[in-house]
Amino acid sequence: MRRLFEVGELLGDRDVRVVVTCGTGGVGKTSVSAALAVAAAESGRKVVLVTVDPAKRLATALGLEGLGGEPQPVPGITGGSLDALMLDMTATFDDAVRSHAPKNRVDEVLRNPFYKALSTSFSGTQDYMATEKLGQLYEQAQATGRWDLIVVDTPPSRSALDFLDAPARLDRLAEGPVLQLLAPSSGPLKLISAGLSQVTWVISKVIGSKALSDLQVFASAFETVMGGFRRRAAVVRTLLSSPAAAFVIVASPRKAALDEARFFVGQLRDRGTTARGVVVNRVSPAVPLAPEAEESLLLEPEAYAWWRASWVTWRAQRARMVKALPTSLPVTLAQTLEREVTDLDVVRELGSLLVDGAGLAEEDEGPVVDV
Ligand SMILES: Nc1ncnc2c1ncn2[C@@H]1O[C@H](COP(=O)(O)OP(=O)(O)O)[C@@H](O)[C@H]1O
Numbered sequence: 500m501r502r503l504f505e506v507g508e509l510l511g512d513r514d515v516r517v518v519v520t521c522g523t524g525g526v527g528k529t530s531v532s533a534a535l536a537v538a539a540a541e542s543g544r545k546v547v548l549v550t551v552d553p554a555k556r557l558a559t560a561l562g563l564e565g566l567g568g569e570p571q572p573v574p575g576i577t578g579g580s581l582d583a584l585m586l587d588m589t590a591t592f593d594d595a596v597r598s599h600a601p602k603n604r605v606d607e608v609l610r611n612p613f614y615k616a617l618s619t620s621f622s623g624t625q626d627y628m629a630t631e632k633l634g635q636l637y638e639q640a641q642a643t644g645r646w647d648l649i650v651v652d653t654p655p656s657r658s659a660l661d662f663l664d665a666p667a668r669l670d671r672l673a674e675g676p677v678l679q680l681l682a683p684s685s686g687p688l689k690l691i692s693a694g695l696s697q698v699t700w701v702i703s704k705v706i707g708s709k710a711l712s713d714l715q716v717f718a719s720a721f722e723t724v725m726g727g728f729r730r731r732a733a734v735v736r737t738l739l740s741s742p743a744a745a746f747v748i749v750a751s752p753r754k755a756a757l758d759e760a761r762f763f764v765g766q767l768r769d770r771g772t773t774a775r776g777v778v779v780n781r782v783s784p785a786v787p788l789a790p791e792a793e794e795s796l797l798l799e800p801e802a803y804a805w806w807r808a809s810w811v812t813w814r815a816q817r818a819r820m821v822k823a824l825p826t827s828l829p830v831t832l833a834q835t836l837e838r839e840v841t842d843l844d845v846v847r848e849l850g851s852l853l854v855d856g857a858g859l860a861e862e863d864e865g866p867v868v869d870v
């Protein structure tokens with residue numbers, strides 16, 4: 500038996516303030532994140548679930564038709580509380596400007612054409628914004644006590660790693676050529692204000708003098724905003740590398756998803772973090788393998804055919820899991836449910852499966868029966 504990933508213990512651990520799920524797309528990461536959030540909330544915690552996945556499914560499953568960029572209470576939760584929101588990148592960026600830019604410059608920046616262009620096309624915006632949002636939520640949680648657990652549903656696998664790297668990339672970005680170029684205190688814009696540079700002349704010829712003054716306004720205010728961003732990103736980085744953060748990997752029994760899970764374990768380890776465990780979602784039901792059961796099944800051809808097919812599938816899945824997943828990684832299995840995860844009851848059911856915990860047995864559980 501692999502070590503069981505004790506999901507209930509994780510969710511009950513009050514020192515854990517952030518649970519981040521990672522995994523490749525389509526394995527049920529959003530569903531598992533919602534299930535973890537609901538289970539934690541119903542065990543008495545005050546939870547906020549933030550999803551970076553723009554799919555409508557989560558909103559429907561939680562009974563929130565208009566899941567938006569602001570936390571909204573999920574109706575029907577008993578015990579604790581659950582709020583949910585979907586990352587809204589533009590709104591998060593605007594909020595960042597509101598909280599970081601000098602008060603008298605906020606409107607000017609928000610209306611600035613360079614800001615508008617940047618806020619919609621900032622490369623990796625999703626990762627920076629997810630970091631920023633997590634920072635905002637965490638600060639709000641600390642300040643108001645409204646939440647004691649943040650569950651983050653990251654974008655699919657490889658970009659979820661970008662999410663972890665966003666704070667560091669933000670530092671590089673701020674110190675790199677682009678922002679240095681824009682930063683009035685150090686880059687060519689300083690020369691621009693002194694009216695000394697050939698560059699000024701070239702820029703104003705190329706983009707026009709109105710655009711140049713827009714750029715100057717943007718650049719001077721944005722330096723402050725960038726500073727605020729980086730401060731918050733530093734808080735998030737510290738949080739994510741502390742014991743208050745737990746990383747949960749979500750996979751399915753398909754080979755590609757399991758390989759991706761292992762890749763993730765390595766990537767987290769490279770960042771000095773250990774994954775708390777893996778949820779292998781959508782496994783086929785572990786079928787009864789006792790010889791007695793088998794004999795009785797043999798009496799009914801249809802039942803036998805079903806049993807046989809399920810057993811073959813299950814054995815293949817189990818073998819793939821045993822092979823792909825590092826032995827040090829605690830595992831819990833969640834079966835494919837009868838229904839898609841489309842309402843709170845099913846989310847709750849998935850949550851109970853996770854909390855009850857079915858482990859991965861490595862030993863052979865029965866003889867292969869020849870048909
Ligand atoms: N254990 C499960 N049993 C049945 N359906 C599931 C299960 N987990 C997820 N699903 C379904 O699989 C689909 C993908 O799930 P989703 O959580 O959106 O995946 P991801 O976020 O990884 O892309 C959804 O239709 C969801 O209802």
Ligand SMILES: [Mg+2]
Pocket residue numbers: 525528529530552554
């Ligand atoms: Mg998803």
